[in-house]
Amino acid sequence: MSISASDYFRAKLQCEIDVMEVAESQPGSLVVVDTRRKSSWDHGHIPGAVHIPTARIPALARELVPANSHVVVYSWGPGCNGSTFAALAFAELGYSVKEMIGGMEYWIRNGLPLATATAGTIQSKPDPLVTAHTS
Template sequence: MKRMMPLLLSLLLLAGCGGNSAGGSYQQITQEEAKEMMDTQEVIILDVREQDEYDSGHIPGAVLLPVGSIDETAAAEVIPEKDSTVLVYCRSGNRSKTASSTLAELGYTNIYEFGGINTWPYETET
């Protein structure tokens, strides 16, 4: 049994590093953290709502990729580099979680989900 302990501990540690339980691995951040990243580094701001929602108001610089259309081809058009820093939002935070998980499963490595525009305290544009 003593010889098996290191193996069991290693397996437990590896199991604990599985990432987000929603599927792919992405990070959830606050809107304040997202705004700070927008202001200080090169990021792709991804709006995963529908076209009419985007047209009614979006975060400046955001690109539209509706959650239902995310596949390898569509994602590659908007996010050509898999290691790009991508900030994902929707209306309330549900679709952005789904989209972030899907992007992570497609191999994108720097995905940050920050909720919905309905609580975004900063500038928007139409």
């Protein structure tokens, strides 16, 4: 079966969200889930995110994420497909889920806050080559 390019991209947009849309979303409207390993989580994650490594989603999702939540998953960045596997796991559990394109890499490159295990919440400057976002 072949689909048109417009149908493909329309479907793709229903399954993805960019970092700025996540950052600018209404508080409490999304459950953001970091799907990376614990050492990566400790190194830095989105403030307020829930930590569920991809392999643990089937066991922990229902305990940590309310059933009617709008879930956004992320992993490291465009070179990592961990969040794609995570989005699939949440979708198979019946959640409304989107994958945050760009992952942590583009969250950081956009100068958005980062929560760490040792330094608390830190802020960096946006990379002008990847964002029009101004602090």
